[in-house]
Structure formats: structure tokens, C-alpha cells
Amino acid sequence: MPELAEVEKAANLIRDAAKGCKVVQVDTAEDSIVYTGITHTEFADELVGRTLLDTGRYGKVFYLTLSGDKRMPVLHLGMTGMLHMRGQDATYYRKKPKDDKDVWPPKFMKFILHFAPVDAEPDAPHIEIAFLDPRRLGRIRLCKDPLQEPPISALGFDPILCMPTLKDFQAKVEKRGCPIKALLLDQSFSAGVGNWIADEVLFHAAIHPEQVAKSLSQEQIKSLHHNITYVCQTAVDADADHNKFPSHWLFPHRWGKGKTKSTLKLPSGETASIKWITVGGRTSAVVQQVQKLSGNGDPKKKRKRVTKKEDDSDESSLTEMSEEDESDVPKKKAPAKRKKLTHSGLSQITASGLTLKGETKSPK
Incomplete structure (x- = not known):
């Protein structure tokens, strides 16, 4: 979306x-x-x-x-x-x-x-x-x-208009016991961050989306704070044109859920191995070599699929919606007497x- x-x-x-x-x-x-x-x-x-x-x-x-x-x-x-x-x-x-x-x-x-x-x-x-x-x-x-x-x-803070100081941001993160991906998607926490932005931020911050927010280290929180602003500002400066996004971004590789082979190159020269998981009811792309789960995160915990809120679609207007992507979108029943x-x-x-x-x- x-x-x-x-x-x-x-x-x-x-x-x-x-x-x-x-x-x-x-x-x-x-x-x-x-x-x-x-x-x-x-x-x-x-x-x-x-x-x-x-x-x-x-x-x-x-x-x-x-x-x-x-x-x-x-x-x-x-x-x-x-x-x-x-x-x-x-x-x-x-x-x-x-x-x-x-x-x-x-x-x-x-x-x-x-x-x-x-x-x-x-x-x-x-x-x-x-x-x-x-x-x-x-x-x-x-x-x-x-x-x-x-x-x-x-709404919460806007990353472009009123990003909190690192100290205030850290205080907000450390008191939350939910997965960090779910926290980023909460519009009462960070207004404007959706699914693709959250994935991009967590990739650059080298944080696994299932990592419990309050378990993050100070260095991880500092990286998260920096990369929220970095990703949002870079996307705005590019006028939301994905063709102008940096070549090392996850964005062009996160769609399709593995139907096409990853071509994302890591700084080491290694090809990124991308895995798709569900966090807080949302499809999340994870680069396995970079985003390691540690601390209170539990990779074996059964992930429950939940109905998405209207603000939380997996889709971005920067990409076409594939049939696979559409399967994640809840279908609404039409009212019994709906005017055409x-x-x-x-x-x-x-x-x-x-x-x-x-x-x-x-x-x-």
C-alpha cells in the first residue's frame, strides 16, 4: 500500500x-x-x-x-x-x-x-x-x-517531520515487548512506516523482524533510529521512484516470495539468501546472513495469521501486485444491499x- x-x-x-x-x-x-x-x-x-x-x-x-x-x-x-x-x-x-x-x-x-x-x-x-x-x-x-x-x-512520530531524539526513541522501544517489526508497523508508534519500509529499515539495521523490541541492545537501537530516517528520507528524495533507490537496497528483491532467485549482493560479495516469514500477521523478508535472531526472540514460536488493518497492507504503489501477494490481502464481503x-x-x-x-x- x-x-x-x-x-x-x-x-x-x-x-x-x-x-x-x-x-x-x-x-x-x-x-x-x-x-x-x-x-x-x-x-x-x-x-x-x-x-x-x-x-x-x-x-x-x-x-x-x-x-x-x-x-x-x-x-x-x-x-x-x-x-x-x-x-x-x-x-x-x-x-x-x-x-x-x-x-x-x-x-x-x-x-x-x-x-x-x-x-x-x-x-x-x-x-x-x-x-x-x-x-x-x-x-x-x-x-x-x-x-x-x-x-x-x-498517530505517533513522523520519521521526516518529527523524529524523536535517540534518547527518547530508546525509551519508547525499551518498554515494548512485541516483535520489533510489529512495533514499526504500529502507526501510533511510527506514523508512515509500512511493510516495505519496515523490512528495508530492519535489513540495514541488521535486526531480525521477530526480535523482541525491549531485548535490543543500545547499538541496535541506535542503528534502528538512524535507518528509519535514512530509508524514509531517501525514498522521499527519490520521489517514491523505486528506479532511483540505491542498488544495495532490499526493496527490489523482497517481492514474489522466492519465485525469482535473489540477486542482491552483500558487501562481502555473497548473494543474499532471503527468507519470507510472517510477523504480526505480515509477510516479512529476512536476509538470513545479516538479520540474526537473538535474545528473547523465539524462531520456533508458532506464528499466527491475523487479519490486517486497513493501514497495513503488504503492498506498495511502487510495485505491481502479484497473485501471490494478493493472497495475503483479506477479502471483504460486500454488504447485502450494496449500490453499484x-x-x-x-x-x-x-x-x-x-x-x-x-x-x-x-x-x-
């Missing part, structure tokens, strides 16, 4: 394309799951006519700062959420059709923001940015003060009011 770096890229996309522009129109599709605490029409009504002042990110959540005293959009991409600017490619988990950028409105659209320069003529072309979510695990909210309200107010969302069910709100485009169809 999108993690810290990918969410930073999404926030930057909107900022770079539309900062200083006015929201002149909002198209929405009804979705009582993705829209949280609000309706799709309420969301659109609060945005139209306001100017984009900036965007921000905290953990895996990003938000838009708009002019005026109304609430601000607060967005979570969930497992497969993404942004799509008209005329450009969206970032998909699977290989997308070649003509996807020409299909508008895009499939799985939840809203489209239409931006125009403040002094633009009424018939000037719009900058259109859509929020898509195929699996409906993303969340769209409105908050008066995004940083002081849930979900952001309930179609493009004909879009609603459109402009400065002049609400216009319905056809009727939302529901199965008989």
Missing part, C-alpha cells in the same frame, strides 16, 4: 499542479464507506470556491489547506488509493491499460477537483485531479484543524450549485 514516501508524492502532485488556484468545480461519486463522517455532496460543497494554499502530509495521511474558515480535506489512500491528474498516468498496482490516461472520468473515481487560476477566464481549461480507490479502503474526511484532530492526532457506483451516478458541484449527471444505478 502507499507508505510515507508515496503519500508525500501524492501531496506534492496536488501542490505542484494547483497551489494558488481556485477549486471551481468538484465532481463526486457516492460512497458511504470511503467518505467518513460526511456525504459526497457535503464534501464537494465545502470545497468549491476556495483557493489551494498548500498541502501537507503526516504519516500516511495527507491534507489540503484551503482558504476560508470551512473544513479541510483529509485523505488516506488506504490499500490501493491513488491520485490521477488528467492527461497523465495514474500510479497503479497492476500494469494499467495503455489508454488509461485518456479515459475520463477514470474508473473507481471518488472525486475530481477542478482547479483554475484565480484570475482565469470562465471558459479557461481546468486542472483536473481525481482520487481513485478500487478497493474502497481509503478514507475521505473533512477536518477543521487536520493536525489536531483524528486521524492525525492519534457508475460514472452515470456522478454529482457535480460548481459555484452555481449542484448538477446531477443521470442516476446512480443499483442492482435489482
Whole structure:
């Protein structure tokens, strides 16, 4: 799923394309799951006519700062959420059709923001940015003060924005009796760290994911503290483009669960032996020559599979999802009476009011 770096890229996309522009129109599709605490029409009504002042990110959540005293959009991409600017490619988990950028409105659209320069003529072309979510695990909210309200107010430290000092970090780690991988994935501990980032951090820190947090040595905690910042900042600096990641990273080798032979070279020149285990219900890649389990960790302890939270998918928008990877993703049962969302069910709100485009169809 999108993690810290990918969410930073999404926030930057909107900022770079539309900062200083006015929201002149909002198209929405009804979705009582993705829209949280609000309706799709309420969301659109609060945005139209306001100017984009900036965007921000905290953990895996990003938000838009708009002019005026109304609430601000607060967005979570969930497992497969993404942004799509008209005329450009969206970032998909699977290989997308070649003509996807020409299909508008895009499939799985939840809203489209239409931006125009403040002094633009009424018939000037719009900058259109859509929020898509195929699996409906993303969340769209409105908050008066995004940083002081849930979900952001309930999150832990952000490795880029407010990494704690080594002393404070050590104190947080030493009082936890869970596997270190599970701790890193806990968003109330380290906001923005997901499965691939946690694996990368632990590889560079030479720590086994099953190692009990409070059993780590001071040197291990120091290495962990350094590498959380290193991995997150490097991924952000690369604009979440895995082709720009360092060649010695685990990232390109951690997918597929052994279906392809490892080509990761260790500093010794030896080819890394990668093993896949489940820690806290999550698939974890372990380089056996580097990440040794010691202390209170028990490699023979039976690992129980647990249902993953919506924030904790194994997937990253930097890679395609293989069939094997999909087997780790919990399937949600559809509600008994679930409306089918179609493009004909879009609603459109402009400065002049609400216009319905056809009727939302529901199965008989």
C-alpha cells in the first residue's frame, strides 16, 4: 500500500499542479464507506470556491489547506488509493491499460477537483485531479484543524517531520515487548512506516523482524533510529521512484516470495539468501546472513495469521501486485444491499450549485 514516501508524492502532485488556484468545480461519486463522517455532496460543497494554499502530509495521511474558515480535506489512500491528474498516468498496482490516461472520468473515481487560476477566464481549461480507490479502503474526511484532530492526532512520530531524539526513541522501544517489526508497523508508534519500509529499515539495521523490541541492545537501537530516517528520507528524495533507490537496497528483491532467485549482493560479495516469514500477521523478508535472531526472540514460536488493518497492507504503489501477494490481502464481503457506483451516478458541484449527471444505478 502507499507508505510515507508515496503519500508525500501524492501531496506534492496536488501542490505542484494547483497551489494558488481556485477549486471551481468538484465532481463526486457516492460512497458511504470511503467518505467518513460526511456525504459526497457535503464534501464537494465545502470545497468549491476556495483557493489551494498548500498541502501537507503526516504519516500516511495527507491534507489540503484551503482558504476560508470551512473544513479541510483529509485523505488516506488506504490499500490501493491513488491520485490521477488528467492527461497523465495514474500510479497503479497492476500494469494499467495503455489508454488509461485518456479515459475520463477514470474508473473507481471518488472525486475530481477542478482547479483554475484565480484570475482565469470562465471558459479557461481546468486542472483536473481525481482520487481513485478500487478497493474502497481509503478514507475521505473533512477536518477543521487536520493536525489536531483524528486521524492525525492519534498517530505517533513522523520519521521526516518529527523524529524523536535517540534518547527518547530508546525509551519508547525499551518498554515494548512485541516483535520489533510489529512495533514499526504500529502507526501510533511510527506514523508512515509500512511493510516495505519496515523490512528495508530492519535489513540495514541488521535486526531480525521477530526480535523482541525491549531485548535490543543500545547499538541496535541506535542503528534502528538512524535507518528509519535514512530509508524514509531517501525514498522521499527519490520521489517514491523505486528506479532511483540505491542498488544495495532490499526493496527490489523482497517481492514474489522466492519465485525469482535473489540477486542482491552483500558487501562481502555473497548473494543474499532471503527468507519470507510472517510477523504480526505480515509477510516479512529476512536476509538470513545479516538479520540474526537473538535474545528473547523465539524462531520456533508458532506464528499466527491475523487479519490486517486497513493501514497495513503488504503492498506498495511502487510495485505491481502479484497473485501471490494478493493472497495475503483479506477479502471483504460486500454488504447485502450494496449500490453499484457508475460514472452515470456522478454529482457535480460548481459555484452555481449542484448538477446531477443521470442516476446512480443499483442492482435489482
